[in-house]
Amino acid sequence: MALFSVDSKEAVVSRTIRDEPPTHFELRIKSFSLLLESSLERYDSGNFEAGGYKWKLCLYPKGNKDVNGEEGHISLYLEILETDSLSPGWEVHALFRFFVLDQRRDKYLTLQDANGKARRFRASKTQSGFDRLISLNEFNDPTNGYVVKDTCVFGAEVFVQKESVAGKGECLLITAGPVSCNHTWKIKKFSELVGESHFSEVFTASGHKWRVNVWPKGNAEEKGKNLSLFLELNDSTTLPPGRGVYVEAQLRVVDQVNGKHMERKLQKWFNNSTNVWGWGSFLFLDSLRDQSEGFLVKDVCIIEAHLLIIGAIEKQGQKSE
Structure with missing residues (x-):
């Protein structure tokens, strides 16, 4: 009982x-x-x-x-x-x-x-x-x-x-430590660049290929006002459907004189439909050209990409056992 x-x-x-x-x-x-x-x-x-x-x-x-x-x-x-x-x-x-x-x-x-x-x-x-x-x-x-x-x-x-x-869900895997990759792009004869947009060399971080995209005179509505700067996932087309890469990063234009760099942080999912992220109005062109601000020294501009955390996401379909 x-x-x-x-x-x-x-x-x-x-x-x-x-x-x-x-x-x-x-x-x-x-x-x-x-x-x-x-x-x-x-x-x-x-x-x-x-x-x-x-x-x-x-x-x-x-x-x-x-x-x-x-x-x-x-x-x-x-x-x-x-x-x-x-x-x-x-x-x-x-x-x-x-x-x-x-x-x-x-x-x-x-x-x-x-x-x-x-x-x-x-x-x-x-x-x-x-x-x-x-x-x-x-x-x-x-x-x-x-x-x-x-x-x-x-x-x-x-x-x-x-x-x-x-139901359906997502699996997030942080695949790198707090500092994943640092990439420095030293652009010589910056004022002589031909074309609206330029890319850095491709670099690898956490198994994926990346590059930095700069528009020296600005893109779209920022043309003639600001330098535009973007981070691009270069191999996004190789990602399977539903797969993405998460990045926390800093993009920086180096102040070579005073050490007061212009930098911004981004937190973004990159995938095969959204593979570029950044800022059209990253740095005023007047500040870039002002020799006292140190962003352009001897016609050299230094851009750094600092990838802090990289993760991967994969969508999971419904499963029952």
Whole structure:
């Protein structure tokens, strides 16, 4: 016969007795009284495997104060581990049971959701369990046999019922450190450049090819007013559909005299439809030509591209297992 108790507003706990030990994991704690007296609020067990996934138990011997703010109960949770390798939007539905050994009768108090419904684990909620698994008064009562010679035993069984990837999503992977690449473009005889637009040499950063595009006299409505400067993903046509590259970068025109460089930062996704980003009004032409400002020295202009962070994004289709 099953007994029921209220764990929280969302869960009713079914309590049954059985002879068989837990199938997947058992946690034995010695000197339980010292654990209660210590400042340790939470204990994480070692890892164990069930249903093709790695798990651990998270035990709050004096109760999880962050959840219900009440002492007097033991809180116990199941947490899924090693989820980095799972697809974006992953969900694992698992039915689990917790156990407390009655050492005097050699039987297990078994606790689980009364409705038998599986709990859902996902990236935003990797942990689930019971805020009030059992009261400390009941647990420490010697007639119940849960604590004998200051030793107690907890256990867990986990049965995965369903695995899925919900809808469509994206996978973002940062593939470089905080400084990915520095590229310097030294343009000689700048005032003699022929043509409206000029490109730097192609350079490679994080496996992709890039180049800087300068318009010495400005492009579009900025023509005759500002120098225009852009960063271009040179191999964007090789990206598969739905794939993009994220960049945080600085473009800079170097002040060769005073060290007061003109620079701007960009944060942008580059893909096969948007492969260029920058500023039409990067630097006033009057400032560029003013010798005292140091942007043009002996008819040499120095442009730097500083790629700070590079990541890749790949859209994931719907998947269900």
